[in-house]
Amino acid sequence: MQSSPPTDSPSWRLVVPSCDAYNDAWPFFFHFLFRFWPEVPTPVYLISNFTTFNDPRVQTIPVGEDRQWAANVRLGLEQVPCDRVFVLLDDFFLNKPVDHARLVQFCAQATTLDAKYFGVDNLAKPGTPVPGTCFSQVTPENNCVGLNATFWRKSHLSNVCEPGLNIWAAERRLKALALAEPAGNFYLGPGTPTVLTYVESIKGLFWKPPTIEFLKQHGRRPDFWRRPCPPQGDDLFSKFFRSLQKQRMRMTSRFHSLTGARFRPRVIEPLK
Secondary structure, three states: OOOOOOOOOOOOEEEEEOOHHHOOOHHHHHHHHHHHOOOOOOOEEEEEOOOEEOOOOEEEEEOOOOOOHHHHHHHHHOOOOOOEEEEEOOOEEEOOOOOHHHHHHHHHHHHHOOOOEEEOOOOOOOOOEOOOOOEEEOOOOOOOOOOOEEEEEHHHHHHHOOOOOOHHHHHHHHHHHHHHOOOOEEEEOOOOOOOOOEEEOEEOOEEOHHHHHHHHHOOOOOOOOOOOOOOOOOOHHHHHHHHHHHHHHHHHHHHHHHOOOOOOOOEEOOOO
């Protein structure tokens, strides 16, 4: 590793794959993004359906009607003018300062290796480091690929995003492609410094309780009618209540779909 990681503005840009159904998370996502990663290369590209985010540092790419996660991403990538992209999911809220200099160094090394995929999460998986880097190549034994915090050759991400796939199916396709052809897929090896951390905020359509606590610590509160945080237990009452909430949310989403989302704001404002 270099003793002085480069801090020059990189040629890649951050892409945030999203959809209008998750635009209630955007104010929180971008609040913590710019707080904990002020050096992030801009503009940040946000893939949506029809809604835009009102921040000069963010360029929204509306792709129209929702066609499942993979098709939305593929359409959005066509409008990102970079061959390399860093991807962070919209429900991952940064919770500590990003080591920007080291992240730029890692992405530069991945570009030099002509990596088609590089996982930035520090998974502490064993592996043989590529000389001069902290990377290990993906192998059938260590198929360490996912969609969390990742750096890509844009053409490979587009290939992974086969139309018709939701995000979980796209991740399975990524794993299958990496298993069939491991070359060019890399992950951070054990003992590597962590460059970014985040809070996973949404699961099964609902806010996760640790996220509510995290937001509370920062003086923030989400719209619980739009996206509740129901009881998490396995008892009959908790399961029944979650089921009712999911039905309500899906009916609301269906209503907005049928009405062209005319009853939801088309512009999402940042947090004050």
